[in-house]
Structure formats: C-alpha cells, structure tokens
Amino acid sequence: MTRGFVGKILKVDLTTKNITTEPIEEEVAKKYLGGKGYAVYLLYQYIKQYELKGISPQNIDPLGKENVLIFATGPGTGVPRFPSSGRHHVMALKAPLTGSIGSGNAGGEWGAFLKFSGFDGIVIEGVSDAPVYLALIDGKAEIRDAGELWGKNTMDTTRALMNSVGGKNTSVACIGPAGENLIPMAVIMNDEYRAAGRAGLGAVMGSKRLKAIIVSGDQKVPVAKSEEFRKVADRCLDAIKNNSVTGEGLPTYGTAVLVNVINTAGAFPYKNWQTGIMPDAEDISGETLTKEYLVRKRACWGCTIGCGRISSVKSGPFQILNAEGPEYETIWSLGSACGINGFAAIVKAHHLCNELGLDPISLGSTIAAAMELNEKGYIPEEHLQGWVLEFGNAAVIVEAAWRTAYKIGFGKHLALGSRKLCSLYGHPDFSMAVKGLEMPAYDPRGIKGMGLGYATSNRGGCHLTGYTVAPEIVGIPEKIDPLTTEDKARWVKLFQDFASVINSTVNCQFASFALGAKDYAELLSAVTGWDLSEGEVLKIGERIYNLERVIMSRLGFDGKDDTLPPRLLREPMPEGPAKWHIVDLEKMKREYYTLRGWANGVPTPEKLEELEIEL
C-alpha cells in the first residue's frame, strides 16, 4: 500500500438490503484522486450501466430508485495535520431541484470519522421500503431500523444515535423533516452544524428513506511518506496562519467578514438582486455579529482556521440560544436578499433551517423572489392565507422555514424553489438561479468572473466551483479588476479545476486562500506516495470537471444551460462601483469554451482524449 486511502468503499443497496465493499482502484484514484473526483467516476459508471440497460439518464427520477447517492472522502481527509481536512463530499446522479448532477461539500467531523470507521466512501443505491439508518462502526456496516427517528429534527436524530453508540470519533449525518418530505432544497446535516447543502441532496436521501448515517471508529489513516508529509504540512499550516484571510479575517469574524467587503464592492445583492448595495449592511456584518451575537468560535475537525460561530439572540421574538452560524451566504440570503437588516431573525431562521434540514441559500432566495412577485402584484391574496410577504418583514423568514419544510400554506409554493415558483406565477425571470439552483451572495455585475463561474458551474448557481472572488475582490493570489471580463475565462477555468482538486482531496476551500496547487501537489504526494506535480494536480482537476460535464450532457444539459438570469444580462446595476454594469456573458463564455476545448458546453472527443477520459 503506497497511498493514503484506507482503501474501501461501502456499497449499500437499500432495495435489496445487500451490503458489499469494493476496494478503491488505485488506477482510478491516480486519475480522479478521491472525494468528488472518485464519486464522479463512479457516477459515470452508473450512467453507462443505465444506458446499456436502455434507461436514459434524462428520464431518471431524482427521487426514484435509480438515483445514486455517494458520500466520499479523499486522500487528505482525516489525516492529522492535513490542513482543514475534516470534510467530505456528497454526490448524486441527479439533484431534485435542478435535474443536474448533485454535489455538495461539508465540514464538521463526519468526513474524518467516516475514514476512522474503516470506510473511504459510501455508495447508496435503491430505495428502502421503511425508514432505515446506516451504522458504520469499527469496520462493520449495518442497515438498521429508523422508524423511531423518522420525523425528528436533525438535533434529536443526531443525539439519539450518538447516545446509542457512544465512544469517541462518533458522528452523525442525517436529514431533517425537509428531507423526509422530499423538499428539493433539503440538505444533509452532519454534526448538527454542517451541511451538504445544495439542490436537494437531503431529498435524495429522504427518497431512499435513509434517515441517517452514523460513523464511529479509530482506524488509522495511513500516510505514505510521513516525515516528508510533516514537513510540507507544517509549512502549509504556517502559511494558513500567516495569511490575512485564513489567519485573521475568517478566525476573527467568520465568513460574515465578507458582508462589508462585498457590499462595499457594490456586489451584495439586495431585495432579490434589484441592486448590489444594501443600505444597512453594517447591521448584519461580521463586525456586528461578533460584537452583539457571538457566543464563541468553533472549528471543524483538523482545522486551524476556525471560521465557525455559535451565536445567541438573547431576547425578543426571535430569541434562540447557542445557534450555529450564521454564515455569510445565509446572512445574505435570509437577510439582504429579503431586505432584512437584523441578525435576530436571520440567526433564528438559520437555526430552524439546520433543525429542519433546509438550504438557507435556496430558501432565502426563493422567499426574496416571492416577495418581489408579491410586491409587484402577481400573487393572489388568498394564496398567502393571511401572510404578509414583503421585503423587510423579518417574521416571514422565520415562519418560512417551518412552512417550507412541511409545505404548509404558502410554504407549499416556496418548497418548489424559485424557478418553479416564479414560473407558477408567470414571471420566471424573477428567479435568480442558474440551472434552477439559486445563486449565492455575489452579484456578477460587480464581480464579472463570478458570472462566468455561476453560468458554467455544473451543479448550477454555485460560488464554490469557481470562486474568483479571491482574485477579483480579496486579491488572492493577485488582485485583478472585478469589473472587466478580460482574462476571466482563464481565471474561472483555473479555479474550477483547482476546486475540483480540493473537493477530491477532500479538504476546505478556505485553505486555498493560503495554499496553491503546488502545495496540494506536495501534500498529496506525501500522503499518497505518488509523485504529483502542480501541473498534474491541476490536470486531475480538469479531468474531474470534464467528466462531470460529460455526465451533465448525458442528463440533457448543454451550452444553452450555461447562462444567467435575464436581470444580470439586461438590467444595469443601478448604483455603486458597478453602476451601469451588466454581465457580458457571451464574450466570456466563448473564450471559456475555447480554453476548455468544449463545443456548445460539451467536451469534444479531442479534449476527452487529451485528458485520458474513457467513455
């Protein structure tokens, strides 16, 4: 064994209750690393199988028995001193909200502890007829009855399972009522405070009647060249400590540090993206959070950054003690997007999202779209059942969490997500989503690279696959002009490829504020025993992104889906640094496709051959 994998993947067929294990294939791992990359490779094998059986991937029901759900770790996961490596990646062949590939990455402890339990990944097939959970304990795996857990919130589910198993290195990933109720913005929560959050992975889990996965154990994660690794890791951890973002901004203010930064850049979407400046952003900034709501900080397993927060709203109608977060994206989606300028309701609504298992980005954005629809007179009053759906109404976001998770009253419409909701009311343009996935908190009219990133992200409107905010706003690795489209195609491709490496490693993207591809090459070489160069690492990333794109094309997506909501393409930003700007997407897209070697958004045979992708 010359690599850092424990070496096996658990395969569970919930229809037949058959459990098997498969070794990680080293040749595949060398091409796709682990985590997201290995999962994409496995998902592609399912695509091939289904096509051989005459099942078109386009016809697969995201909530049906053919969908496949994968939990994956990578060579870095759970390795002591590997920077911020307590994470795991979750993928589904098809996401309920979008119909695109499902993909999510979560922190916490679960990823590391999965590895300590003796497994590197889990592949879930089929559908159970009754609620079950999986127990992976010290190398053994069991499907167990979850009848008593069904209906419970994520906290009660987690605590009940933790109490039943006990011991150190024990962790639970689970769904809440939203996942059980197949809400297409349901998340998979782990450790009560982290989520694989986007496009309805929780609903996929719910459709399989898989309530939870508990992992526990103390199996060692091997490191091929331990002395070399220690040296590289120490250097990387130092770099993280000395970096202004990872050593100062994130530890001090959490991800909320971005509120003032992005608002100052005029790219903090306000009231369903009608402008990019929130007048009272200071009220929901990281600085205010720290001063008035922060109880303490919190770090994921193996993380020296510690961006997590615990906050309390000590009095008033939105009172809640020791709630997790809120994160920047949540503060924006439940706050600025809905015109809400107070932390109390945001912290409370976010807590409910965690409890019930909802994605706060999609929830907040969908509420914001509904608010705009309502204010413009497109929602019949009787649909609201006494609710006052107006920008700035803080009570709405709190109540919306309950209503959406259970499809109660107007919640049944919010539960559709913004794309279907806006179509239902005849104004699809109000949905600020790409491929049906609501975009996060960066207006690309003010950060052009993000526009190309959103448009070409495989899973839909996502900031994590091409986070050019780093160079465009923060100046990492170098400061570039956020308002030009120049050279953005190259940056977006680079960040997408690099993010694919990080999500396959699996560790935290925040580490990459301080670490470059060269650092990852050295870290991964030491852990796996392979000899990886910076270029090889980025090529692996490119390969993963391309194979994922191949799956997207089999699911029916092509260049026409690589687009942005009309508001960003046609309505100039009304104020601030990006005043008069729209996103000239077509220009960037052309350059990007050329750089990618894609035709109409689909990799050409030549590109696939170059990347050694075998179809």
Next chain:
Amino acid sequence: MTRGFVGKILKVDLTTKNITTEPIEEEVAKKYLGGKGYAVYLLYQYIKQYELKGISPQNIDPLGKENVLIFATGPGTGVPRFPSSGRHHVMALKAPLTGSIGSGNAGGEWGAFLKFSGFDGIVIEGVSDAPVYLALIDGKAEIRDAGELWGKNTMDTTRALMNSVGGKNTSVACIGPAGENLIPMAVIMNDEYRAAGRAGLGAVMGSKRLKAIIVSGDQKVPVAKSEEFRKVADRCLDAIKNNSVTGEGLPTYGTAVLVNVINTAGAFPYKNWQTGIMPDAEDISGETLTKEYLVRKRACWGCTIGCGRISSVKSGPFQILNAEGPEYETIWSLGSACGINGFAAIVKAHHLCNELGLDPISLGSTIAAAMELNEKGYIPEEHLQGWVLEFGNAAVIVEAAWRTAYKIGFGKHLALGSRKLCSLYGHPDFSMAVKGLEMPAYDPRGIKGMGLGYATSNRGGCHLTGYTVAPEIVGIPEKIDPLTTEDKARWVKLFQDFASVINSTVNCQFASFALGAKDYAELLSAVTGWDLSEGEVLKIGERIYNLERVIMSRLGFDGKDDTLPPRLLREPMPEGPAKWHIVDLEKMKREYYTLRGWANGVPTPEKLEELEIEL
C-alpha cells in the same frame, strides 16, 4: 314521519371500506334525542359488542382499529329558525389524551350541511390502510383517496375539497398535520374556523387515516308541527335578542367579553394557575380585542348571536391578517396561563393552531406547565435546544404550535399533553388537568361550582358540561355566591343534564343564557312531534349523562378520577376576591353523588332502572 330527523346514519368501516346506512330508531331517539345522546347510546352498543367478543374496553387503543368515531346531529340541527343550530357533536369511544370517552361539539356550518346532505350522523369504524376522505353529497356517500391532501393544513384541505365539489351548502371537516401525527391534542376543524377540540379527537381521525369529510346537499329537514314551531322559535329568538349576554355581551365583544369579568372575580388563572388574577388582563380583554384587532364579526349557520370574530395583527413579528377568533378560552390558555399579555402572539398562535389542527386550551396549558417546570429548574437545559421557556415569552407560544404539531425539539414533550409532560419531569402536580384533560379558564377556588363540574365531567377538565359560571358569575338564571360550596351539587347536576340535552339537540350552549329547559321542551316537541315536558327533557339529559358515566366505568374510571389538581385542593388562592380559598371538593362530591344516585362515581342499578337505561 312525526319527527324532525331526516332519519339515517351512515356507517363506514374504513378497514373493509364497507358503507351502509341505518335508520335512526325512534324509540332510541325518544330516550336519547340525537347528537351526543344518540352517539352515547351507539357507543354503549360497541362496548357491549366488544365485551361479548372478550375485548375489554379498558384495553382498547384510542388510536387503534377498535376505536369508534361518531359525528352526530340532532333534531334541532339545521332547522331554519331553530336557535343557533348549525352545530354537530363528535364522540369517540376513547380519547387519546385521557383514555376517557371522547366528546366535542363544534359550530360553523358543517352540522347543518351534514343534515342537508341527507345524513343525520356518521359512524366510523376500523382503520384505512391509506389516507382517505369521505364525500357525502346529496344522499350518496363515497370513500375517496386523500393521498394528495395528506400533510396539508386545514385551510388547504378545506379549499381543495370545496373547489372539487362546489355548490351551495358545502362544508368540510378535516384534520391538520397534528391529527395526522397523532398528537393527543389534535382537533377536528370544520369550516376553517370551528373545532371539535378536546382530548385528541383529531388524532382518532388521523389514526383512521381519515383526512376529511365533505358534506353537500339541499335536502330539507322536516319539522313535525311547523306552525307551532315558528311561534316557539320566534319567541326564543326574541329572548336571545333581548338577553344581556346573548343580545349584547357576546355579539359586541365575542367570548372575550369574559376576560375582564372572570379576572375581576379573581378566577382568571395566571401563570399555570399560581394565582387567579392577571395584572394586565385589560391588554387581552374583549374590549381591547374589539378596539385594536377586530376586523369583523362572524356567525355560525342559523345563529343570531354571532360571537365569532375575525382579527388581524397588522404588523410586527406576529403579523397575521384575517385570523379567526381568538376565543376567550384561547386568550386565556395562550395568554394568561403563559403570562403573556399581548394579543399579537395569541392571535398568531391561535391561527397556527387552527391551521395545524391543535387544541389551544391543551396546548397553552401544557406550555404553561412546562414554563413552571422550567422556571423551577426541573427541565434540563439541553432538552430545550436553545429555547427560552419562560412565563411571558410571547415567541414561545407561536413556535410551540409548530413544534408540537410536528414533535420537533421540545415540541415532542409538549405533544404529550401536560399530564405526561409533568410526570416525565417528576412533578405531576404541575399539570392543571382533570382525567388528563387540561382545564379551561375558570379557577374553581373562585367559582366553586366549576370545581365540582371539572371533577365530575365525564370527558375530563371541561367547562361545557357543567357551566355554573352562568349563575355563579353572570347571574343567569339567578345570581348565586361563587365562593360557597352550598347547593353547588344541585346546580352542577342541573347544568350537566341540561348541557346533555343541548349537545343532543344539537344547538349552541350560548342560547341557554336566554333559554331554559322549558323552551327546549317546546322547541323539541314542535320539531319532533313528540310531547315533551320540561321534566322529561331534563330526564333525557340525566339519562345521557348516566349512560356516558356507565361507559366511563367500563373504561376503568370511578370516583377516584373525579378529582382536581392538588394545587386547587391545597394551595389557597393568594389574592383577590377568592383570597385564602381552596376547593372543598369532597363535600360537594358527596352531595353530588347522593343527588346523582351514584356509588363511588358509578350509577347504581336503582338509578339506571329509574332512568330506564338497559345495560
């Protein structure tokens, strides 16, 4: 035909899906009238059947296939000009919250329209394997699939069914999520704003997977002596109009008129009955409701009183437009009992109770008990999951509705009801309930008759089977001293018997502020064609109450269950007109049992013979 019944009862076996009709037996009707009386008679036949089969009634699961649910109208129901006769009565062999007989009475339109649909009552047996609803339309009955309705709130359920049937005289009774989730304080809502509310009748319906019953039709309700009836009815309607309570207090302020009245009497339980005076009761009085929240008034079918309210909370965190109520009991339970002095949260929480299908009396009282437990340090902090469960915290009652209906977080404990909740935390004495049913808004230390009424009510802590507030506080039919125990046994027996007549007629108890047993005798004689005297009518009431008591004894109840929470028996009222008073229950109970002809709370054979009750 010489009687005012249309004449048939629908019998539905949800296990076999068998539907039959049975004629109303005139001999039975002469002894038990209709409504509650006829239902009690039918339930007793089930008791006999089960005992013959060797099934002990004590072992019947309230949520199992042996429980029987009955919806009943009476000879007055739906008769034009019969005062306030749009009501119906619901009974179950066993109620989930208490294990006692289940009994509830609701206004609205459903009762009258059930009769117009061609049926006088519905008996539900068995359990459906999948969600269904019943459609009773123009004399025909069908069991229909309710898969699409399951999970919906009471408004969406009602509106979806109303739209599917259309036509006039159409009405829906249904359960919300609380009933589906078998919460033992789930109600059956009808017409979106009225409920058969107590002890979990909604959970019985949920356990049978019966989501709703829609009734529609325009079949005539016969009146035996129409000219005579018109004369009597006109006189009665005049009396109602000219009565200070039914002609002025209730129409002007709704049931909330009682807040100031009962608080002034020092019998308005505050903070889980720690005292009988709420310092800021004016803030939640009928006068304040009318001035600041009332949108419009509303009356049930055939009612000239019109005590219903529509209220709006126009801004703030508890905003809700055009919500029903709130009623006096709700204002007390969600307000004073929990130490909450503002209408906003009360109206909002009450609206959620209606939406989700919860009994606000039991919910508020259970929250109040939990608040006292928590303030005294008996609830471990981690059970609260960040919740601040303190008297006066308005946000709690709103959130509690969601949490209880879905058993989320601390809601799983609230969903137990106060008796089990307080036992769970080792202090059963904090549960202000009789036979497990939370008492309503009258402290019997200040209104002694109510103490005996609560204690001896068959269904548990109930104000509607012996409402001696009328003479003790309001002075109807004559003013008596609320603080003495003297003669209260006679009053309670009289009111219990009379209420049994009213609930079997079926019309509204509020009419009895203006009408006496003699009026009922005349009204019923004219409608049915029988010749009933005042004494005969009250004897029918006594018969019903006794047969119900016989069923109670078969369910395992006896004199030991005819009691009150220790707080009322031992803790003197600390202030106000009833200062130093406790309830001397034993004295009143002895007199009452003697008057009743009961031994240890069970009717003697002699009494049964006298009442012509055949076992």
